[in-house]
Amino acid sequence: MSFRLGLTGSIGMGKSTTAQLFAEAGCAVWDADAAVHRIYGKGGIGVEPMRALEPRAVIDDTVSRPSLRALIAEDPTLLERIEKIVHPLVGQDRQAFIDTAQADILVFDIPLLFETGGNARMDAVVCVSIPAELQQKRVMERGTMTLEQFEQIKAKQMPNDDKVARSDYVVITDTMDHARAQVQAIVNTIKAGLSNA
Numbered sequence: 001m002s003f004r005l006g007l008t009g010s011i012g013m014g015k016s017t018t019a020q021l022f023a024e025a026g027c028a029v030w031d032a033d034a035a036v037h038r039i040y041g042k043g044g045i046g047v048e049p050m051r052a053l054e055p056r057a058v059i060d061d062t063v064s065r066p067s068l069r070a071l072i073a074e075d076p077t078l079l080e081r082i083e084k085i086v087h088p089l090v091g092q093d094r095q096a097f098i099d100t101a102q103a104d105i106l107v108f109d110i111p112l113l114f115e116t117g118g119n120a121r122m123d124a125v126v127c128v129s130i131p132a133e134l135q136q137k138r139v140m141e142r143g144t145m146t147l148e149q150f151e152q153i154k155a156k157q158m159p160n161d162d163k164v165a166r167s168d169y170v171v172i173t174d175t176m177d178h179a180r181a182q183v184q185a186i187v188n189t190i191k192a193g194l195s196n197a
């Protein structure tokens with residue numbers, strides 16, 4: 001059976017970028033947020049349940065993220081009701097990946113890995129991290145959220161220090177070269193363990 005490596009970190013800490021580095025190092029990567037995009041997209045299995053929850057969230061037969069962001073800002077309790085619909089569907093998508101992936105190491109890029117208890121299903125967890133000021137600067141530079149929306153999402157997530165403390169490995173995402181070297185070292189360590197097993 002393949003080694004299951006969870007990849008997590010708070011909003012804007014560099015998960016997607018680091019997941020790409022694991023893919024370049026030969027790992028198979030599953031991305032929870034990409035699964036949400038499939039679920040929300042045209043013909044996606046989440047469109048009708050989301051329409052039933054909140055008709056204004058669906059535009060042109062797809063779940064609109066800008067609409068969701070605005071609706072959640074208006075009513076923060078909506079996010080929990082969205083999660084009840086989306087998380088089981090994400091679980092189905094993840095299982096399909098596990099059933100078909102071919103690689104020694106499977107990487108699961110999951111923003112809410114610890115918050116949802118998904119870490120229990122992993123053989124090890126890696127957390128991406130940078131100082132909070134840089135995190136905020138990067139998210140604001142992306143230009144997709146207001147500071148208030150960023151703070152709202154962040155408040156729902158486990159604090160970064162706790163995620164780091166609970167992880168087996170940490171990748172500091174200050175520069176691409178530094179992150180790439182850390183990813184390669186983690187892959188080497190895991191592969192050495194697999195060949196000794």
Ligand SMILES: CC(C)(COP(=O)(O)OP(=O)(O)OC[C@H]1O[C@@H](n2cnc3c(N)ncnc32)[C@H](O)[C@@H]1O)[C@@H](O)C(=O)NCCC(=O)NCCS
Nearest residue numbers: 010011032033036065068069082083086090111153156157
């Ligand atoms: C809140 C939404 C509309 C924001 O969409 P948007 O495109 O602006 O941002 P994106 O999806 O890239 O999320 C940015 C970051 O916010 C954080 N985040 C997203 N959803 C949640 C959540 N339910 N709780 C806490 N943090 C979250 C993550 O760190 C994520 O990486 C969207 O994330 C969503 O619909 N979330 C509900 C589904 C969910 O729980 N997704 C998490 C992965 S399973």
Ligand SMILES: Nc1ncnc2c1ncn2[C@@H]1O[C@H](COP(=O)(O)OP(=O)(O)OP(=O)(O)O)[C@@H](O)[C@H]1O
Nearest residue numbers: 010011012013014015016017138173174175176179
């Ligand atoms: N190693 C790195 N060196 C320099 N910049 C980086 C590095 N990793 C990530 N970044 C930058 O930080 C920003 C956030 O990265 P990324 O989108 O990978 O984060 P994320 O954790 O997936 O975000 P979210 O939780 O919002 O989905 C991006 O602008 C990205 O270019």
